[in-house]
Amino acid sequence: MSCEEAAAQQQPEQAEEKTDDPPIEEPLSELAKGGEISPAEEPAEAVVANPEKAPVASEEDVFTYRALVLTGYGGYEKVKLQMKKGKPSIKSGEVLVRVKACGLNFAELLGRQGLYELLPSPPVTLGMECSGVIEALGEDVTSRKVGDRVLVLSRHGLWQEVVAVPASQTFIMPESMSFEEAAALPINYLTAYMMLFEMANVRAGQSILIHMAAGGVGIAATQLCQTLEGVTVFGTASASKHETISQGGVTHPVDYRTRDYAEEIRKISPKGLDVVLDPLGGSDTHKAFSLLKPMGTLIVFGAANCVTGQKKNLLAMAKTWYNQFTINTLRLMHANKAVCGFHLGYLGDDELIFKTMNTLLELYIQGKIKPRIDSTYHFEQVGDAMRRMHERNNIGKVILLPEPKAEKEVENSEEKAKSSPEQGEMDDKKEEEVKKEESSQEGVKSEEN
Numbered sequence: 001m002s003c004e005e006a007a008a009q010q011q012p013e014q015a016e017e018k019t020d021d022p023p024i025e026e027p028l029s030e031l032a033k034g035g036e037i038s039p040a041e042e043p044a045e046a047v048v049a050n051p052e053k054a055p056v057a058s059e060e061d062v063f064t065y066r067a068l069v070l071t072g073y074g075g076y077e078k079v080k081l082q083m084k085k086g087k088p089s090i091k092s093g094e095v096l097v098r099v100k101a102c103g104l105n106f107a108e109l110l111g112r113q114g115l116y117e118l119l120p121s122p123p124v125t126l127g128m129e130c131s132g133v134i135e136a137l138g139e140d141v142t143s144r145k146v147g148d149r150v151l152v153l154s155r156h157g158l159w160q161e162v163v164a165v166p167a168s169q170t171f172i173m174p175e176s177m178s179f180e181e182a183a184a185l186p187i188n189y190l191t192a193y194m195m196l197f198e199m200a201n202v203r204a205g206q207s208i209l210i211h212m213a214a215g216g217v218g219i220a221a222t223q224l225c226q227t228l229e230g231v232t233v234f235g236t237a238s239a240s241k242h243e244t245i246s247q248g249g250v251t252h253p254v255d256y257r258t259r260d261y262a263e264e265i266r267k268i269s270p271k272g273l274d275v276v277l278d279p280l281g282g283s284d285t286h287k288a289f290s291l292l293k294p295m296g297t298l299i300v301f302g303a304a305n306c307v308t309g310q311k312k313n314l315l316a317m318a319k320t321w322y323n324q325f326t327i328n329t330l331r332l333m334h335a336n337k338a339v340c341g342f343h344l345g346y347l348g349d350d351e352l353i354f355k356t357m358n359t360l361l362e363l364y365i366q367g368k369i370k371p372r373i374d375s376t377y378h379f380e381q382v383g384d385a386m387r388r389m390h391e392r393n394n395i396g397k398v399i400l401l402p403e404p405k406a407e408k409e410v411e412n413s414e415e416k417a418k419s420s421p422e423q424g425e426m427d428d429k430k431e432e433e434v435k436k437e438e439s440s441q442e443g444v445k446s447e448e449n
């Protein structure tokens with residue numbers, strides 16, 4: 001996704017709420033206290049004046065479930081835990097899944113800021129991957145049965161306790177796989193696998209640069225490189241994560257925050273690299289292209305440089321766009337290099353996705369890949385989960401659990417909150433610092449270009 005496209009698709013900060021399916025919304029702070037969410041919009045006493053004539057509500061009607069809904073564009077508070085009414089109806093070919101764990105992706109951070117064009121405008125339930133157990137089958141579903149443990153892929157809408165999805169978007173989990181691992185696998189590993197093996201055609205003995213190497217896609221790509229002999233992996237990550245990513249297979253961890261990573265890589269590999277995966281955009285794409293050796297392949301698959309914190313940063317977006325890499329075909333021919341783009345959301349090839357998912361599940365069974373879970377958060381802690389990624393603290397996948405947080409945990413986190421300064425103030429201060437750091441770093445980058 002380019003910043004240009006993202007900016008063009010932006011919606012107003014406060015999108016109007018759709019009115020067709022009004023949810024019952026509770027502020028996160030209330031839910032975090034562990035109290036039950038009341039699903040009732042009408043007071044209970046108003047219902048039964050004449051009990052004999054009172055309509056008997058079906059189980060489907062009184063059914064309620066929790067969902068994480070993006071209510072507008074902006075900071076963490078825009079994702080709200082809401083109680084929805086009525087069981088999701090299952091159409092022919094669909095299954096009803098009781099969700100056990102959900103994956104958080106960088107795309108949801110972009111989506112919250114209005115920068116992910118594939119996400120419908122708010123209010124919309126977030127969530128592109130989850131795992132769970134099949135509870136009911138729609139007509140014509142023969143490939144699945146009630147009780148199957150499945151992982152699920154969708155464009156959005158999976159961050160809720162129960163979901164109705166086409167059976168074709170579910171995959172049977174291997175027996176040894178946990179729900180957390182299953183929720184961590186689809187997007188990161190599909191993306192990494194397709195870039196490495198469908199597009200770049202990475203082979204034994206080659207060299208590759210993986211940015212965000214300690215993140216979800218980064219760890220997946222590193223593990224998949226280990227399925228080949230002698231691939232040299234350069235991985236950029238914050239210094240505190242280097243030990244972990246080295247153990248995971250990164251040959252040369254590079255601290256991009258305090259050094260010029262391109263210079264560091266050239267010192268080790270003066271002839272350049274075979275493949276660079278670029279999820280950053282802007283001036284980093286220039287560096288990526290210059291790091292390639294002849295016959296090398298650059299794959300652009302993100303624009304993380306547009307994001308500097310929880311709130312949208314127009315300056316960072318403008319800088320990323322201004323530094324966007326462009327090349328004409330003649331120069332490309334003279335350089336003997338390939339430049340590709342990859343976006344899973346736009347792929348639209350169900351057969352390829354199905355085939356690749358099955359390959360990945362087989363690799364998991366063989367013990368060749370294993371999602372690394374960084375942390376798990378309950379739905380009511382979604383802001384903390386997002387903060388963990390924004391503040392670059394995760395090593396591996398951040399997981400969300402629909403199950404409500406136990407009261408004891410709630411008490412502990414309230415105690416913690418009391419003994420630390422106001423989180424909002426801290427966030428704002430941190431964002432200021434990040435913006436200052438970004439400006440000085442961009443200054444260095446412009447001088448380099």
Ligand SMILES: NC(=O)c1ccc[n+]([C@@H]2O[C@H](COP(=O)([O-])OP(=O)(O)OC[C@H]3O[C@@H](n4cnc5c(N)ncnc54)[C@H](OP(=O)(O)O)[C@@H]3O)[C@@H](O)[C@H]2O)c1
Pocket residue numbers: 001104105106107187188191212213214215216217218236237238241279280301302303304305306307308309342343344345389390391392393394395396
């Ligand atoms: N095109 C596609 O189909 C596709 C699919 C999935 C993901 N992606 C892209 O792949 C990238 C990684 O996604 P992911 O879901 O696996 O996330 P992730 O890598 O887990 O993201 C968080 C980590 O990235 C690093 N990072 C670098 N720049 C950052 C920034 N501006 N803000 C926050 N963290 C930053 C941080 O680690 P360090 O500090 O250690 O660097 C952070 O801990 C994203 O750009 C995403 O958009 C694209």
